[in-house]
Amino acid sequence: MNREIIGTVHKLIVGLFLTMALAACAGAPTAGETAAARAELAPTGKLRVALLMGSALFVKKDPASGEARGGLAVEAGRALAARLGVPFEPVGYATIGKFMEAVKSGDWDIIVVGIDPARAAVLDFTAPFVEVDSTYLVPGNSPILGATDADQPTVRIAVVAKSGQDLYFARNPLRHATLVRGEGAPAAFELLKSGEAHAFAENRQVLMAFAKQLPGSRILIDRFDVLPIAIALPKGRSAGLAYAQDFVQRATGAGEVQEWLQRAGLNGARVAAR
Numbered sequence: 001m002n003r004e005i006i007g008t009v010h011k012l013i014v015g016l017f018l019t020m021a022l023a024a025c026a027g028a029p030t031a032g033e034t035a036a037a038r039a040e041l042a043p044t045g046k047l048r049v050a051l052l053m054g055s056a057l058f059v060k061k062d063p064a065s066g067e068a069r070g071g072l073a074v075e076a077g078r079a080l081a082a083r084l085g086v087p088f089e090p091v092g093y094a095t096i097g098k099f100m101e102a103v104k105s106g107d108w109d110i111i112v113v114g115i116d117p118a119r120a121a122v123l124d125f126t127a128p129f130v131e132v133d134s135t136y137l138v139p140g141n142s143p144i145l146g147a148t149d150a151d152q153p154t155v156r157i158a159v160v161a162k163s164g165q166d167l168y169f170a171r172n173p174l175r176h177a178t179l180v181r182g183e184g185a186p187a188a189f190e191l192l193k194s195g196e197a198h199a200f201a202e203n204r205q206v207l208m209a210f211a212k213q214l215p216g217s218r219i220l221i222d223r224f225d226v227l228p229i230a231i232a233l234p235k236g237r238s239a240g241l242a243y244a245q246d247f248v249q250r251a252t253g254a255g256e257v258q259e260w261l262q263r264a265g266l267n268g269a270r271v272a273a274r
Contacts, residue, residue, distance in 0.1 A: 037243030046089040049077030050111035053092045054184040056209040073112035075260035095184040097162045114164035114227045126245045128228030132269040135223045136199040137207040140216030147224040158188040158197035165201045205268035
């Protein structure tokens with residue numbers, strides 16, 4: 001009897017592993033699907049990844065050359081290019097505003113960026129694979145202790161023009177405070193540093209980088225929004241989008257996304273909930 005039970009358990013275990021293996025393989029893109037995706041994702045024979053050079057979340061710059069050497073967009077772009085079997089080619093944009101101006105230029109193939117309804121008019125998104133809090137950086141002597149404290153009369157909040165935070169405030173207008181916009185994160189931070197703004201609204205990862213440049217400054221513990229990060233393509237590339245979506249799901253499930261965050265030193269971001 002014991003031998004029969006052991007045999008039955010063994011068969012169940014083997015069957016379970018076989019079922020898991022088949023399930024893992026069932027969703028893998030076929031050769032035809034991969035070819036169709038490659039034609040849409042890398043029409044020039046390279047995967048041209050748009051990089052937002054002013055964001056510490058997406059790009060880590062070489063201190064000497066200023067060139068991209070890491071960051072979430074670089075990690076994800078290189079991994080997707082390797083899976084497609086094509087070279088990775090970075091295409092830098094100084095700000096999200098500059099990218100949005102060139103969104104229909106045909107100079108890029110994918111971008112890693114925050115999901116927002118306003119951008120969905122020109123971009124198609126995968127599911128989010130990373131998320132990061134949107135909050136405030138304030139001077140050390142600021143009376144602003146929580147996110148809700150910032151929306152007060154006479155308070156000026158610096159924000160990057162056309163950023164995820166700027167779009168958030170367009171959907172959820174401040175009742176009392178005033179927004180002041182900078183073209184890119186350095187310009188928005190300068191508004192805070194110079195005293196022209198009382199708080200700087202950005203994602204936590206970017207604020208962590210700028211806090212080092214303002215001694216005594218504080219990043220608020222709470223948040224006013226959560227920014228979901230995804231891969232985006234020009235609209236209408238359905239085969240490419242399906243492939244990118246499969247790539248994101250597999251990279252998340254295999255723990256690759258967590259590895260990207262760790263290699264890039266992105267302590268202010270986290271893997272999106274599945």
